Amino acid sequence: MLALGFVKRIEEAESLVKEVKARTDKPFGANVVIMNPLHREILEMLANLGIKTVTTSVGRPDFIYPIIHDLGMKGLHVVLSLAHAVKAEEAGADGLVVVGSEAGGLRTRKSESSTMVLVPLVCDHVSIPVAAAGGIADSRGYRAALELGAQGVQVGTRFLVSRESPAHEEWKRAIINCGDGGTALLPVRGNLMTRVVVTPAIRRFMEDPTINLEEELGKIDRMKAWEKGDLENALPGAGQASALINDIKTVREIIEEMVS
Template identity: 45%
Template sequence: MKNSLREILGSEHPVIQGAMGFVSNPELVAAVSGAGGFGQLATIFLEDIEELRRQVRRVKALTSRPFGANLFAKQPLSIDFARVLAEEGVRTVTFSGGSPKKIAPLLNDLGINFIAVTATVRGAVSASESGAAAVVAEGSESGGVQGYRGSSTLVLVPQVADAVDIPVVAAGGISDGRSYRAALALGASGVQVGTRFIATKECIAHPTFKEAIVKADDTSTEVVDLGSFCLRALVTKTVELISKSELDPSALFVPEKIRKGWIGGELEAGLFASGQVAGAIKSIKTVREVIMELIGEP
């Protein structure tokens, strides 16, 4: 195997904070990196390259530890964002939402390591051939954007680990020490965690969003078909209307509605991305507490 995951990330622990739209705020990112993990900014909803620059500089003002950002394939400014990240000294990013083949040469020229997020073995192999430093094998129980077909983390991770000679990161269903150790047993070198970090004190998500996660059970999420992709979200009245074909979901996955919900707390304003692991989250903790629980340290 090539470089280890911790060498690629530059972090003390192989724990990546998933990039989560409006709620991957600089304070959360800095807290994750400061606690030994690898925090990530999200670019999916950004409309201004200077806003990304401001967020990067805010994180750097809060921590000297390495952190990264996620580049999303369908985000039209991804190339510009990559240049800004390179200018600001960010050396590792994740890439999701599509094949990294087109952007890989640019990232290599900029000196940026990229970790490809994929839900299939084929995608992992393709990413490795494109020069990915590592791959995130994201199971179908994960929250947020996903494809139409997907395997669970338990099924996907071992197959990806057998298929590529680069570090594999498990994502989907990770929230505590048990799931962390299970991921390592499956062949992963580390984990990517999203939903568990929303329910932390440092996350900017509205208390209503956090409490909805804490109150969730194993049946509290549903995959919503948005046309070109799917999204796993908390079950709300809005999601129930979508499932009955009484509401067009594509009108809900827009930045202003997402912000109203995730940041403003308007539970029926849009779609609240969340993994199935929400049912295992019973309290709002600090980022450090979450990371220490993951890696099994008091």
């Protein structure tokens, strides 16, 4: 899956798709974030370039699935709760990515269920295929997900620490050094939270009662901080699976071990 969620220009999204196409003749899909104002143009561009599958996240699925189907594509909607899973199936989603609370990426302020609970719960209530996500970093997690009723998995944090991943080396090192209990949810805006590895700088923020965390974090230009490898100001996004990751592997090694 090609991450196009937060691209700001359609030309940028198009050139990323073309770059992947130039490197492989294997099929691939893309992630479209519904709250991105470019979502419709991105979907049309993907369809024109022959992409058949998308995942859709952060937004309501009801108006987007008719568009996806009219364009001849299929989509899996990303859900963090049973209620949203049922709504997504009703809205015409062809499948679901069911993401437990231990995952990296965006979460909400609500109390949420872990992968171990959410995946079988959703599987009991929907009849479309489910990809499990959150906390899956090796063959044990992969096999457990299938046992919970999922047809496949979506993996984030483990691939972030791959040799091919363009994430900054300091980001990868922060995940490798992260132990049990070493991540936390930080406020982004509104109802949204994001899971990060707690660096010494983030811990100082979190422990200071005089600081409004959302306001303080909003001031930081995270992209610029990563460009400079400035871990003091960067937010190393990652899931709880960080504690299971001890090395940088190639994508091939990660997948071969996972499905072995």
